[in-house]
Amino acid sequence: xxxxxxxxVLHINLSNGDSEIRQIPERVLEDYxxxxxxxxxxxxxxxxxxxxPLGPENPVIFAAGPLTGSNAPAxxxxxxxxxxxTGLFVDSYYGGHFAQEIKYAGYDAIVLTGQAEAPxxxxxxxxxxxxxxxxxxxxxxxxxxxxxxxxxxxxxxxKVASIGPAGENLxxxxxVSCEYxxxxxxxxVGAVLGSKNLKAVxxxxxxxxxxxxxxxxxxxxxxxxxxxxADATCQELTRAGTASSLWFANEQxxxxxxNYQNGQFNPKGLAEDAQKDQFWLRDVGCASxxxxxxxxxxxxxxxxxxxxxxxVEYETAALMGVNLGLEDIREVAYLVNLCDALGLDGMSTGxxxxxxxxxxxxxxxxxxxxxxxxxxxxxxEHLDIVIKQIAFRQGPLGRLLxxxxxxxAQELGSNAEDKAVHxxxxxxxxxxxxxxxxxxxxYLTADRGACHQRAxxxxxxxxxxxxxxxxxxxxxxxxxxxxVVQQQNYSASLDTLVKCDFGSFxxxxxxxxxxxxxxxxxxxxxxxxxxxxxxxxxxxxxxxLRQGMSTEDEKLPQRCLExxxxxxxxGHKFTKEDQQLMLQEYYEIRGWDNLGQPRQDKLxxxxxxxxxx
Amino acid sequence: xxxxxxxxxxxCTGCAICLLACSERVTGGFNPRYALxxxxxxMDGLVNEPILCSQCTNxxxxxxxxxxxxxxxxxxxxxxxxxxxxxxxxxxxxYCPHDVIVIHDKRAAKCDLCDGEVRCVSQCPTGxxxxxxxGELHE
Numbered sequence: 163x164x165x166x167x168x169x170x171v172l173h174i175n176l177s178n179g180d181s182e183i184r185q186i187p188e189r190v191l192e193d194y195x196x197x198x199x200x201x202x203x204x205x206x207x208x209x210x211x212x213x214x215p216l217g218p219e220n221p222v223i224f225a226a227g228p229l230t231g232s233n234a235p236a237x238x239x240x241x242x243x244x245x246x247x248t249g250l251f252v253d254s255y256y257g258g259h260f261a262q263e264i265k266y267a268g269y270d271a272i273v274l275t276g277q278a279e280a281p282x283x284x285x286x287x288x289x290x291x292x293x294x295x296x297x298x299x300x301x302x303x304x305x306x307x308x309x310x311x312x313x314x315x316x317x318x319x320x321k322v323a324s325i326g327p328a329g330e331n332l333x334x335x336x337x338v339s340c341e342y343x344x345x346x347x348x349x350x351v352g353a354v355l356g357s358k359n360l361k362a363v364x365x366x367x368x369x370x371x372x373x374x375x376x377x378x379x380x381x382x383x384x385x386x387x388x389x390x391x392a393d394a395t396c397q398e399l400t401r402a403g404t405a406s407s408l409w410f411a412n413e414q415x416x417x418x419x420x421n422y423q424n425g426q427f428n429p430k431g432l433a434e435d436a437q438k439d440q441f442w443l444r445d446v447g448c449a450s451x452x453x454x455x456x457x458x459x460x461x462x463x464x465x466x467x468x469x470x471x472x473x474v475e476y477e478t479a480a481l482m483g484v485n486l487g488l489e490d491i492r493e494v495a496y497l498v499n500l501c502d503a504l505g506l507d508g509m510s511t512g513x514x515x516x517x518x519x520x521x522x523x524x525x526x527x528x529x530x531x532x533x534x535x536x537x538x539x540x541x542x543e544h545l546d547i548v549i550k551q552i553a554f555r556q557g558p559l560g561r562l563l564x565x566x567x568x569x570x571a572q573e574l575g576s577n578a579e580d581k582a583v584h585x586x587x588x589x590x591x592x593x594x595x596x597x598x599x600x601x602x603x604x605y606l607t608a609d610r611g612a613c614h615q616r617a618x619x620x621x622x623x624x625x626x627x628x629x630x631x632x633x634x635x636x637x638x639x640x641x642x643x644x645x646v647v648q649q650q651n652y653s654a655s656l657d658t659l660v661k662c663d664f665g666s667f668x669x670x671x672x673x674x675x676x677x678x679x680x681x682x683x684x685x686x687x688x689x690x691x692x693x694x695x696x697x698x699x700x701x702x703x704x705x706x707l708r709q710g711m712s713t714e715d716e717k718l719p720q721r722c723l724e725x726x727x728x729x730x731x732x733g734h735k736f737t738k739e740d741q742q743l744m745l746q747e748y749y750e751i752r753g754w755d756n757l758g759q760p761r762q763d764k765l766x767x768x769x770x771x772x773x774x775x
Numbered sequence: 776x777x778x779x780x781x782x783x784x785x786x787c788t789g790c791a792i793c794l795l796a797c798s799e800r801v802t803g804g805f806n807p808r809y810a811l812x813x814x815x816x817x818m819d820g821l822v823n824e825p826i827l828c829s830q831c832t833n834x835x836x837x838x839x840x841x842x843x844x845x846x847x848x849x850x851x852x853x854x855x856x857x858x859x860x861x862x863x864x865x866x867x868x869x870y871c872p873h874d875v876i877v878i879h880d881k882r883a884a885k886c887d888l889c890d891g892e893v894r895c896v897s898q899c900p901t902g903x904x905x906x907x908x909x910g911e912l913h914e
Contacts (some may be wrong), residue, residue, distance in 0.1 A: 262807075372805075443821065444787075444788070454900070
């Protein structure tokens with residue numbers, strides 16, 4: 163029977179080379195669907211004890227959802243593991259075409275455990291799993307790896323996910339590069355693959371994804387496409403990608419200027435017009451997505467001439483550009499592309515470089531101790547060299563920064579720790595929260611540490627979007643927990659499908675439900691959908707608590723306690739009391755106790771228990 | 776043949792909506808691998824080039840078919856594989872220079888312009904694909 167799902171998980175143990183196809187229990191699909199939900203369940207039940215992120219027991223789970231591989235618009239893939247950056251749950255999403263191929267090969271998820279003795283890559287063609295020698299690939303960048311594997315397999319149609327030198331060298335913010343030019347960027351999944359000596363996963367699928375009710379599905383697809391076409395935010399993404407958010411963030415004082423010291427910085431040199439002028443040639447869309455928010459082109463002037471780059475997204479334009487005081491998009495595009503090639507998360511890399519700049523400025527770091535390298539706000543000098551040193555963990559500065567901002571700061575002492583902008587060791591995304599307190603709570607409570615994609619109350623606080631029909635008081639602290647909880651639950655529920663955040667700006671909840679029902683034949687309603695999101699949120703919480711996280715870790719960095727010097731929320735800061743109030747409100751709404759632990763009745767209500775799979 | 780689909784690569788985003796629609800018509804399920812066209816990724820992702828059936832006048836697929844299964848239909852407009860005659864030998868697939876014929880369920884399939892309502896063209900979000908009358912481009 164066609165139902166979107168394949169119902170199967172492929173387990174591969176790299177220690178002994180064994181692989182096994184397991185049927186997913188029906189009740190797991192009912193409670194967790196696919197994507198984030200299925201992967202969180204697989205991670206939680208893979209091991210009853212605390213996991214060492216770089217140990218063989220840590221599973222890397224590439225998961226798809228029931229819509230993945232169909233023509234439902236704006237879906238992505240997810241990879242879930244225990245993060246070497248945070249030591250906690252991490253789910254990292256990627257567009258492109260890799261997740262679809264997992265479905266065509268016959269799986270809802272692929273689970274990788276163990277550790278190969280020597281560098282290998284996986285070739286999965288339907289039921290066949292080959293563990294192939296990767297000596298010739300080790301050391302190659304992600305783009306070279308993709309091309310070399312296709313050449314070796316003599317097949318351009320295989321889809322590849324790979325790591326670069328940063329993943330090989332276990333940099334805890336190493337990414338996974340997914341077919342093509344899309345990255346599962348955050349949380350260091352690339353280092354977990356590196357710890358397994360696994361350079362890449364290549365997949366080729368000969369099966370098809372069928373849906374339960376073809377006519378209803380096509381109708382839902384058309385409806386979702388129409389919603390995307392009619393939505394102003396999605397239209398803007400089609401025109402300018404995420405780059406135009408720089409204007410909004412600047413106006414609202416939310417930019418991460420000079421390591422989050424300020425909130426405003428004229429983004430003219432970095433935003434969409436500059437990108438268009440300097441290198442964009444055409445739009446690029448992920449599988450089955452009409453939005454086409456990505457752009458691609460080639461730099462044809464200056465020192466970085468010849469660099470082929472996709473759009474510099476808002477996050478990286480802000481963290482590698484605004485954050486470092488750079489105004490030439492060609493240099494920023496080159497540096498972000500360098501990160502993609504070396505397999506480094508461009509966001510965390512930008513963050514750790516901004517942190518280093520402030521440390522040099524304040525004399526915490528001295529160039530004489532660091533090979534005469536000096537990083538200065540506004541100067542591009544040495545940045546490319548330091549990025550390479552980080553990826554290869556070379557040189558005193560490269561080795562220091564390759565640990566990530568939080569650990570580097572810890573090594574340098576308390577003055578430096580005051581400048582480390584992270585929650586639970588995950589560097590902040592490019593939305594400064596001092597003028598949008600709800601966003602601060604979102605960072606405090608996101609399952610993977612400071613993350614802007616689990617809840618985004620910025621839209622309500624500074625973007626004028628009403629909440630339950632009411633305007634939201636921007637700087638209020640009280641009442642923000644409800645927004646954050648509901649957005650987290652909704653987002654998690656759709657990440658089971660797996661949705662793209664941008665698609666969800668336009669596609670209505672009704673359409674997602676219709677797509678799910680028509681694809682799977684399973685009836686869905688709003689209540690059940692949100693309960694799925696809430697269940698996932700409690701399960702990842704239990705996982706994080708098992709990993710040793712406590713309420714002590716739920717605090718904003720010192721920078722957020724200093725008054726914001728500019729923008730409409732000038733002078734605003736968080737107090738410790740603000741944070742306490744928001745967290746207590748949050749725990750209460752979630753049904754968690756004062757220590758942030760889910761209460762037993764909540765777990766029973768959501769049917770959450772430890773099991774073995 | 777009088778009609779064919781042509782592509783403007785500069786408008787192609789690589790989203791594969793065309794391939795998904797086409798593969799669904801061929802197989803009843805989705806997998807771009809079974810589409811009767813394909814998209815090449817070239818120059819490190821700088822280019823996505825759609826490759827389509829040329830609806831050749833002197834078609835190799837038709838000439839190599841040992842059972843004469845590839846027939847001219849719709850008043851000389853398009854070459855179509857007669858599924859009752861096709862024995863799935865794969866020669867047409869092998870000698871198609873564009874690699875846009877696929878074998879599915881032991882039968883060959885080639886682009887027949889959807890018998891009228893051309894899905895890849897109608898669903899392309901950017902207008903990168905167009906159905907043209909032969910000679911139209913040069914007029």
